[in-house]
Amino acid sequence: MTYGDILKYGEAVVKKCTDSKRCLLYLILFRLLNSLAVQTSFVPDEYAQSIEISHYWVFGYGHKPWEWEPCISLRSVVHPLTYAILFYILKITKLDTPLAVLYAPRIFQALCAALGDYGVVKLVTLWYEQLHEGGRGVSGVSGGVSTGWSSGRSNRCTSGGHLPPVHAVLTCYFLCWFHFYTICRTSSQSFECILNIWGVYFISRNYLPVVPSTRGMTLSCSNEHAKEKQSNQSRGGTAVMRRGVLHSDQRLVQEGHPPSSILASDDKRKISSTGEAENGGTTHRAGGEEADNQGDVSTIGHSSFPHEGIPHKGATSVDNLKKAQIRNLLLSLLCSSFCVLIRPNAAPFWLCVYFLYLLKSAKGQKGTLRMGEVLTIGLSYTVVFFLLGMIADSYYYNKITITVVNFFLYNFLSGQNSYFGEHPFHFYLSCVIPSVCLLFTPFTYYSLLSLVGNVAKERSPMEALINRIDRSVFVATLLEVLSLSLSVHKEHKLLIGRIHNSSPEKVATYFRNLKTESDKEVTILMTDCYDTPLYSHIHRQFKIGFLDCSPHIRKPNGHILHNWRKKIYDDHFGKVFYQLFDESKRTPDSVEPYIIPGQNFHWFGRKNFNKRRKHFQWGYEKINFSCLDYRFSTPLNGELPLYLVTTSERLPQLARFLSQFNYRLDADPIFSHFALVEGGRRLGVVSHLIFKRGPA
Incomplete structure (x- = not known):
């Protein structure tokens, strides 16, 4: 059996499981088996900096490494506090047997890992069924284009016949040996991975195209948009009509008409004599690279929203849309803030992601968050959250303590972490990534070069970068790898099983x-x-x-x-x-x-x-x-x-x-x-x- 056969059969299994209503249950069972199967030791920090600290706090005996000395204060209390709650529950219920103390953190970590897997399923589906349609980047198309994929998974094909690579991507994810080996461990890197997944998912939802509808402005692939689309189809809005409009839009683009005029003409076709939009929920995708080069979906709201055929409830829809985007941004900030408190190394990644999102919001679009709003929300939330983190750490160490700053000073400026080993600058690129990706390594580096090439070919490379969240995440990941390479001490675990080192x-x-x-x-x-x-x-x-x-x-x-x-x-x-x-x-x-x-x-x-x-x-x-x-x-x-x-x-x-x-x-x-x-x-x-x- 070749590796291709494994991917083929694995994709069939993954498709069956992820399409099931019991998807989360299957993931929980898988990670519980994962946590029990891995009976090895990876790095000392998975014990010494997490559950050993929690055990010391709750049961009154154990060991705290030198990083936890008040004069050093390199570690935040946030991560061990999670396991301390588990131990405390065992203690007050008098269930704190050696086996219970051993397996409670593992089971909890398995549940968290399953939640992370579920986030990956939702994220990949969002990216390659709703945002980028099999990697073709429809979210970057200007003029109100939306995805051809519905919020359900039954409607998988477009007129082009392409299928989104959702299950292929998920198969590669579940076949990653390193992820299986590390994700259920009680190290802070495992939590960092899970929080990163959900943080990226929530911010990705704000990249959904905004489309005109009978209720005002809605997100493409939202529930409201899906219901309206179904209603429109029942009134005679057939697929043949939509394909006809699609081909008409493609012709207009090829003739040089701007996307805004396409939308305007499209809206005129949809407005009935009674002032109601007959096919307001139907969206069209402008074909060709030329349309893709025009920019982002941000132009949609300016031409389509003010039409007289749109009901007066539009203002309310705009407010609801903004509330949804604020909620997504806050949830993403929550995940990323916890992530940075637990692992300060994650800061470059999230700074890059939010900076590119900020640039995207600067273009503006009716019904979406503007640059000033994003900046205000982001700064306010970050300041408040990190003040809370500083208060918790300061209370523990009994002095003003900013563990993120201490961590940065020790690992990047002082150079004293060289005591734990020194590695060349290219260590992550030449050693860590190949050992983690194995046979996927050539494709990993090829995709990086392909991304650079595709972005460079665009009329506006910066717009091509900021208009697609997957590209932003790839660039942020590369930036994090390069920033970690500046430290003389490097480890496989920083990128986050029964035999080796058991x-x-x-x-x-x-x-x-x-x-x-x-x-x-x-x-x-x-x-x-x-x-x-x-x-x-x-x-x-x-x-x-x-x-x-x-x-x-x-x-x-x-x-x-x-x-x-x-x-x-x-x-x-x-x-x-x-x-x-x-x-x-x-x-x-x-x-x-x-x-x-x-x-x-x-x-x-x-x-x-x-x-x-x-x-x-x-x-x-x-x-x-x-x-x-x-x-x-x-x-x-x-x-x-x-x-x-x-x-x-x-x-x-x-x-x-x-x-x-x-x-x-x-x-x-x-x-x-x-x-x-x-x-x-x-x-x-x-x-x-x-x-x-x-x-x-």
């Missing part, structure tokens, strides 16, 4: 099901940083430690303070590692290298190094990494762990320690992934290993 989940499962007499007597040490999910997956009050990997601090004199993981790795688990458990090295200032449930704060031990201020700090404070100094200078010392979790890569360096303190393998090696070993000379298997200390 071991972290299985390690958590091992300890979640561990039989003990007292959880508080169990100590676990992991020889990496955020290598496995912690309390959000285990939900038991074990003492858990790991090698801290907070970003290095550069002192004013140029000296660099390295974190514990680097010091121990550079020492090959030698003296520095042994001293963590040497009682003779213990001092009054020493801190246990474990998270202490019920007594922990941001780090290890029982001491709160960054206590919450008693009074609110009204001045804005820049990121101050010196507040993390305690993580590097405080001596760590405590008892030997009962369990030690490591990988096969670290096993040779730990062999002497394991033998000296009588550690024995307590479970079969858990396969993690393939990696280059022996200095990159061969491909080897990496596994997680769980050791338990025996009696001395």
Whole structure:
């Protein structure tokens, strides 16, 4: 079976499901299976920056990474708050079992993913059945043209016989391995994707052409327009008549008549002697590229609306139309605002989308939002919403906090995120997109070049760009990729499953099901940083430690303070590692290298190094990494762990320690992934290993 066959049969299945009245139910079932099928770990942030924080807030124990220190405040509370509500419901209903705490966020994320899928179905249908008719761009045609596709899906064909590529696009969407692998995860990128989909859908509705009707002005493909169209057809407005008018309009365009005159003549044909429009709900599409080059549908209202045959209810229809467009804009702003609060990286995308929409509104059209109205609504809403977000974050950190600004300063201006890895500028274009799109990669880049070529051929390239929302979204996506490329640190997840890297989940499962007499007597040490999910997956009050990997601090004199993981790795688990458990090295200032449930704060031990201020700090404070100094200078010392979790890569360096303190393998090696070993000379298997200390 070839890939083409898969697409062919997949399209048939997708068509059957998406055309069904139970479409949303099918999507929910699909994503529930998706969430249960993916039993792997992708990036640490899907736990450490979301459900681990929520678990800490609700149950009083867990771990908060360095980004959540008040002096750093890089993260907004909005995303973890969602899961905190789920955990709180489990807590007050006393249903907070380890399995319930584990699966509640997954099920919730699956429901959100299904809602995102439903948004994709509606968006693709809107774009390629109502706005652009199979990609031919009818919404960009001037002179009151509308789509030939009705709001229902039964009327699929036009006189040209073309079918919209809705199901083909949806098939490619559902066959994307990366989307299946990531969308049901509890990372902020998954929420960003879902919010982007709905935000684009709502703003796309404001690109629907406005057509003259017996009630004034209506949106093409709206319910009112569809009902009126059906009524007109029952009075004798046949398809033959509409095709005849269509061919007449095409002839007029070819002869050089402006689109406005076509509409005027069309309106005259529709006005009866009684002053009522007989075929007001019927719209016509001017054919040919020449008509398409004329501009946008914005010219329609000026010639068609004022005719005397239109009832006096037109003013009310205009008001209703504006209300609908305001509602769409507000819903889009709601989605995009949440998106930027959760993922500040999304800001370039939405700024570009709204800027192009603002340019489109500048052309003006009776019955639609003008540039001044769009600007007023957009700025007012954005200011109010982000003030609310700032108030929430400031309340949490007890100081004036703008997490979006802090995130931008840290990731784009300071360059300190290079600690997490550096990549070339072209990394997203040369590595990430090909790995995500696979066989679709050539078509992805071809479509981009085709878009540039088609827009450049237009008489007015800017109008050709702003008059089509799909083009605006493509340009905004490209802008976001380029803006993310300016950061030295890049990851696949920023573009947002049972085998690769499944071991972290299985390690958590091992300890979640561990039989003990007292959880508080169990100590676990992991020889990496955020290598496995912690309390959000285990939900038991074990003492858990790991090698801290907070970003290095550069002192004013140029000296660099390295974190514990680097010091121990550079020492090959030698003296520095042994001293963590040497009682003779213990001092009054020493801190246990474990998270202490019920007594922990941001780090290890029982001491709160960054206590919450008693009074609110009204001045804005820049990121101050010196507040993390305690993580590097405080001596760590405590008892030997009962369990030690490591990988096969670290096993040779730990062999002497394991033998000296009588550690024995307590479970079969858990396969993690393939990696280059022996200095990159061969491909080897990496596994997680769980050791338990025996009696001395």
